[in-house]
Amino acid sequence: MKSTREVVDYTREVVPEASPPPAIDEGIYGWMVRLTPHVDLEKQMARDAIIHRQSLEHAIAMGDKNVIRYEECPNCSCWSLFWRYEEDQAACVNRYCTDRLGRPNLWTLGQIAEHHVAAKYAARRTAT
Numbered sequence: 718m719k720s721t722r723e724v725v726d727y728t729r730e731v732v733p734e735a736s737p738p739p740a741i742d743e744g745i746y747g748w749m750v751r752l753t754p755h756v757d758l759e760k761q762m763a764r765d766a767i768i769h770r771q772s773l774e775h776a777i778a779m780g781d782k783n784v785i786r787y788e789e790c791p792n793c794s795c796w797s798l799f800w801r802y803e804e805d806q807a808a809c810v811n812r813y814c815t816d817r818l819g820r821p822n823l824w825t826l827g828q829i830a831e832h833h834v835a836a837k838y839a840a841r842r843t844a845t
């Protein structure tokens with residue numbers, strides 16, 4: 718499975734001496750997180766963004782495009798994203814959140830996941 722391969726590749730890159738991945742997919746995220754608590758913050762954020770993006774990809778592949786409604790727009794931080802299957806991206810419907818030609822800003826799941834993780838880590842920093 719492509720998503721499993723990505724998780725294995727990431728983990729082996731940051732932890733070359735990593736134990737073999739679990740045989741079944743159910744344990745793959747736990748394996749990655751368990752082996753990477755020591756990597757620097759940027760790499761931890763990249764790891765968490767992989768997990769979050771893949772969960773969004775799986776939900777959308779199952780037809781649950783509403784998962785995108787629970788994500789902030791990376792530009793305006795509003796809860797204003799709608800999934801567009803034809804473009805395979807989310808569009809922001811905030812009328813002030815447009816590109817320089819006045820079209821809605823479009824976001825990939827990767828961009829949305831990176832924004833989600835960055836906001837989570839920023840909240841964690843201010844909470845301590």
Ligand SMILES: [Zn+2]
Nearest residue numbers: 790793809814
């Ligand atoms: Zn926006």
